[in-house]
Amino acid sequence: MPRALISVSDKRGIVAFAQSLVELGWEIISTGGTFNALRAGGVPVLSVESVTGFPEVLDGRVKTLHPMIHAGLLARRDMPEHMATLGTWKIPPIDLLAVNLYPFRETVAKPDVSFEDAIENIDVGGPAMLRSAAKNHDSVVVVVDPMDYPRVIDMLRQGGVDAECRRAFAAKVFSHTADYDGAIARYLTPHEDGLPSRLGFSFERLMELRYGENPNQRASLYVDEEPRGLRDLKQRQGKELSFNNILDLDAAMWTASLWQSVPACAIIKHNTPCGVAVAGAVSEAWRKALSSDPLSAFGGVVAYNTVVDKATAEGMKELFLEVIVAPSFTDEALAVLAAKKNLRVVELPVYRGPGGLDFKRVRGGMLVQDRFQPRLNDHEWSIPTQRKPTEQEMVDLRFAWCAVAAVKSNAVLLAKGEQTIGIGAGQMSRVDSSFMAVHKARQQQHETRGAVLASDAFFPFPDGVEEAAAAGITAIIQPGGSVRDADVIAAADKHGIAMVLTGMRQFRH
Numbered sequence: 413m414p415r416a417l418i419s420v421s422d423k424r425g426i427v428a429f430a431q432s433l434v435e436l437g438w439e440i441i442s443t444g445g446t447f448n449a450l451r452a453g454g455v456p457v458l459s460v461e462s463v464t465g466f467p468e469v470l471d472g473r474v475k476t477l478h479p480m481i482h483a484g485l486l487a488r489r490d491m492p493e494h495m496a497t498l499g500t501w502k503i504p505p506i507d508l509l510a511v512n513l514y515p516f517r518e519t520v521a522k523p524d525v526s527f528e529d530a531i532e533n534i535d536v537g538g539p540a541m542l543r544s545a546a547k548n549h550d551s552v553v554v555v556v557d558p559m560d561y562p563r564v565i566d567m568l569r570q571g572g573v574d575a576e577c578r579r580a581f582a583a584k585v586f587s588h589t590a591d592y593d594g595a596i597a598r599y600l601t602p603h604e605d606g607l608p609s610r611l612g613f614s615f616e617r618l619m620e621l622r623y624g625e626n627p628n629q630r631a632s633l634y635v636d637e638e639p640r641g642l643r644d645l646k647q648r649q650g651k652e653l654s655f656n657n658i659l660d661l662d663a664a665m666w667t668a669s670l671w672q673s674v675p676a677c678a679i680i681k682h683n684t685p686c687g688v689a690v691a692g693a694v695s696e697a698w699r700k701a702l703s704s705d706p707l708s709a710f711g712g713v714v715a716y717n718t719v720v721d722k723a724t725a726e727g728m729k730e731l732f733l734e735v736i737v738a739p740s741f742t743d744e745a746l747a748v749l750a751a752k753k754n755l756r757v758v759e760l761p762v763y764r765g766p767g768g769l770d771f772k773r774v775r776g777g778m779l780v781q782d783r784f785q786p787r788l789n790d791h792e793w794s795i796p797t798q799r800k801p802t803e804q805e806m807v808d809l810r811f812a813w814c815a816v817a818a819v820k821s822n823a824v825l826l827a828k829g830e831q832t833i834g835i836g837a838g839q840m841s842r843v844d845s846s847f848m849a850v851h852k853a854r855q856q857q858h859e860t861r862g863a864v865l866a867s868d869a870f871f872p873f874p875d876g877v878e879e880a881a882a883a884g885i886t887a888i889i890q891p892g893g894s895v896r897d898a899d900v901i902a903a904a905d906k907h908g909i910a911m912v913l914t915g916m917r918q919f920r921h
Contacts, residue, residue: 664715
């Protein structure tokens with residue numbers, strides 16, 4: 413009977429994987445929390461202790477560091493003396509190892525993590541087993557990635573895992589452990605500014621793309637092991653995704669995820685929003701986002717932060733869209749969208765985890781910064797103008813401050829009724845962005861009187877406020893911090909505009 417040892421921190425799909433192995437005649441060995449999860453799932457499973465004859469010690473620090481485990485992983489099946497040694501010591505050979513490691517990177521990404529917690533999340537036994545199995549991959553199938561479980565089961569049902577795939581899995585292991593060790597080294601390396609003194613990367617190619625931004629550029633999508641990232645993307649229908657599709661769907665999903673307690677819809681064109689809205693129902697969020705700028709929405713990418721239902725799908729089916737992305741779709745919604753065979757329908761989890769780092773490639777190097785995370789700390793905002801915002805204006809100002817975070821600088825956004833009505837993006841001067849936002853709103857016949865305005869960075873001159881006042885804007889939210897703040901505030905007071913200063917810039921390229 414073939415044997416599998418399973419010990420995972422990331423338990424996605426592990427019960428189904430183990431059940432499939434048992435159905436194929438495998439015996440399962442496991443440890444600690446994984447053992448309990450498998451047994452709770454009805455999977456027949458042996459504890460590692462019953463195999464080694466030695467209990468877990470040192471609060472679980474020593475479980476699998478034992479000759480009964482590592483000999484079972486390292487014994488070459490093509491060497492009689494190795495197999496004779498296993499027989500002499502009654503060591504069961506282990507034919508498959510499924511292991512993923514303690515969540516060190518997720519732990520140290522928490523802002524309040526203690527050094528002691530970080531150290532306790534350094535896995536020792538897991539990497540040791542992975543390296544043993546990967547070294548002996550001709551004899552042991554080693555699986556480090558939960559996304560590979562279905563592939564392994566399919567191959568086992570067809571007769572076995574071939575040599576090419578075993579080697580690919582082994583390569584993935586060494587890449588995984590190298591990345592893991594690199595994360596630990598970065599954490600332990602002294603760095604006064606909080607950023608690592610040395611960086612290393614490990615990415616796996618998930619899909620080859622037809623071309624990059626332009627047809628003469630080669631392109632592929634590479635992913636790391638960040639949970640709930642693009643590695644978890646599931647395409648439900650449509651043409652293959654392009655380089656630009658992936659850029660836009662990632663930006664769209666990031667925008668929609670800025671709201672948690674209410675359905676949100678974001679429509680993206682060329683990596684920046686042309687419509688954003690929230691509402692009590694997801695179909696209404698779509699209607700409001702589309703009405704922001706239906707002309708620009710043509711050929712766009714649409715994202716939602718919640719499940720897409722039939723009513724929402726019905727609302728979208730008449731417009732040409734490149735991609736629709738959401739954490740899930742109802743069966744009825746998928747049936748409606750299936751009529752548009754080329755439309756790409758993608759499921760992608762909403763991610764609101766630790767910030768981590770952000771990287772921008774430059775010639776011969778890399779720019780590194782904390783990943784941008786908008787913060788709605790309205791208790792820290794100040795109101796320097798004579799007029800204070802009304803209750804409804806504050807609702808729209810909070811919405812606008814979130815939404816403008818997704819727009820590329822210089823960014824100015826008009827909002828009314830918790831939807832965008834005009835967006836000025838990427839202009840070389842802030843007054844031009846203000847002019848563009850008003851122009852876009854009027855182009856779609858939105859009423860700008862009584863709307864609010866959000867600016868991702870401070871107004872360097874009063875001219876942006878004057879532009880807003882001419883359009884009937886009644887409230888503005890911006891970071892403040894200009895040497896001319898007094899002039900800008902005076903311009904707002906002159907026109908009876910309420911102004912909120914957040915004290916935090918949201919500048920994004």
